[in-house]
Amino acid sequence: MSYDVIVVGTGVAGLAAAVRLAEDGARVLVLAKGIGATHLTGATVDVLGYDPERVEAPGDALGRLVAAQPGHPYARVGAEAVGEALAWLRAQVAASPFAPYAYEGGLERNHLLPTAVGAPKPTAMAPRTMLAGDLRAGGAPICIAGIRRLKDFHPLLCAENIAAATGTEARGVELDLPLTGRADENAQGLARQLEDPVVRGALVQQLANTLRVGERVGLPAVLGLGDPHAVWSDLEHRLGRPVFEIPTLPPSVPGMRLYTILRAALRRAGGRQVIGPEVVGPVAAGARLEGLRVRVGKREEVRRAGHVVLATGGFASGGLQLDSRWRARDAALGLPLAGVPEPGELRFTPRYFEDQPMARAGIAVDDELRPLGADGEPSYENVRVAGASIAGAAPWKEKSGEGISLATGLRAAGLILHATRTAAAPAAGATMEAP
Numbered sequence: 042m043s044y045d046v047i048v049v050g051t052g053v054a055g056l057a058a059a060v061r062l063a064e065d066g067a068r069v070l071v072l073a074k075g076i077g078a079t080h081l082t083g084a085t086v087d088v089l090g091y092d093p094e095r096v097e098a099p100g101d102a103l104g105r106l107v108a109a110q111p112g113h114p115y116a117r118v119g120a121e122a123v124g125e126a127l128a129w130l131r132a133q134v135a136a137s138p139f140a141p142y143a144y145e146g147g148l149e150r151n152h153l154l155p156t157a158v159g160a161p162k163p164t165a166m167a168p169r170t171m172l173a174g175d176l177r178a179g180g181a182p183i184c185i186a187g188i189r190r191l192k193d194f195h196p197l198l199c200a201e202n203i204a205a206a207t208g209t210e211a212r213g214v215e216l217d218l219p220l221t222g223r224a225d226e227n228a229q230g231l232a233r234q235l236e237d238p239v240v241r242g243a244l245v246q247q248l249a250n251t252l253r254v255g256e257r258v259g260l261p262a263v264l265g266l267g268d269p270h271a272v273w274s275d276l277e278h279r280l281g282r283p284v285f286e287i288p289t290l291p292p293s294v295p296g297m298r299l300y301t302i303l304r305a306a307l308r309r310a311g312g313r314q315v316i317g318p319e320v321v322g323p324v325a326a327g328a329r330l331e332g333l334r335v336r337v338g339k340r341e342e343v344r345r346a347g348h349v350v351l352a353t354g355g356f357a358s359g360g361l362q363l364d365s366r367w368r369a370r371d372a373a374l375g376l377p378l379a380g381v382p383e384p385g386e387l388r389f390t391p392r393y394f395e396d397q398p399m400a401r402a403g404i405a406v407d408d409e410l411r412p413l414g415a416d417g418e419p420s421y422e423n424v425r426v427a428g429a430s431i432a433g434a435a436p437w438k439e440k441s442g443e444g445i446s447l448a449t450g451l452r453a454a455g456l457i458l459h460a461t462r463t464a465a466a467p468a469a470g471a472t473m474e475a476p
Contacts (some may be wrong), residue, residue: 153175235264
């Protein structure tokens with residue numbers, strides 16, 4: 042079977058592109074050798090947190106960044122498209138089976154939310170269940186409540202760092218919960234447990250005995266997998282005060298929720314997703330990709346498509362690779378990378394937060410997100426690149442990763458839909474709107 046579009050990668054960039062395409066009627070296949078980065082991240086949408094100082098209003102800062110860095114992925118999509126991408130995601134979450142679970146925020150201002158270790162992180166948009174944890178000046182005191190069986194969340198450390206970084210009064214406590222059955226002692230297992238009213242009641246009772254007047258409550262992000270809004274709102278109601286989730290180390294429960302929301306949207310729109318196959322190379326005819334070579338177990342197959350979205354991620358996810366001789370390439374199609382230091386040049390510096398020479402390496406793209414070869418021309422006219430694979434950004438330092446993934450994923454889909462309509466339009470008198 043031939044598809045209109047094959048999307049390679051099942052992170053935010055790939056799923057956003059796939060959902061947008063399928064909703065418009067395209068026959069879409071999503072291929073990935075494993076689950077994307079959603080399960081590893083906090084599922085907040087960081088658009089631009091630092092430039093280089095902490096950003097208060099990401100909408101204003103985006104305009105400056107695009108003007109100063111024409112090679113940045115945001116310059117390829119434009120600041121307006123970033124805001125539209127946030128609105129698109131808010132609508133997808135609102136229409137999901139998890140509703141009234143919702144995402145809130147935009148380009149007007151960054152929230153300042155705590156990480157698992159209490160570091161304040163600027164983010165443009167986040168689940169409503171996290172927003173009471175905003176650490177900007179003037180907030181109420183905080184009680185960070187950990188669950189003793191969750192070994193990867195340390196409430197006293199989190200509270201101490203919040204107080205040191207922001208001046209907000211914060212303290213940490215640890216709770217013991219009477220878990221039922223054979224509970225996995227990680228975030229995912231505890232999230233299932235807290236959907237049980239008995240376990241939730243024990244949490245409320247222990248908290249009620251330790252909370253002080255005026256405190257808001259920060260909990261690890263384990264407030265339910267199937268109905269997080271109900272778990273969160275029940276705790277707020279019974280405690281009579283604001284409650285907020287704090288992202289934990291993987292597995293990320295909020296990330297699982299986001300993945301489930303986008304996967305469900307893809308299925309409703311008629312798209313197909315297959316986890317396990319590994320894309321190992323292109324099937325090309327000149328400047329056009331006709332399909333992909335895919336390894337399924339020990340055999341190799343060809344999957345054909347009119348267009349491809351490459352959203353395999355950066356070095357962390359294996360979408361970009363360095364071999365034993367320090368040669369860098371894209372793992373799926375073998376595309377060359379831009380921004381890689383020459384042999385003998387410095388690739389990494391010893392200080393983590395310094396500008397790393399390899400930080401902005403990736404696939405160079407044109408304004409239509411087509412991958413560029415060494416000659417500066419598109420390698421394939423019907424391939425679009427989205428997300429962390431694109432060169433020109435340092436998402437870990439800018440705090441821009443999810444914003445780039447979402448905006449470029451939707452932009453890639455829009456460009457393909459525009460190209461498809463243009464090709465199908467009558468030769469005479471056809472007019473098309475730009476994507």
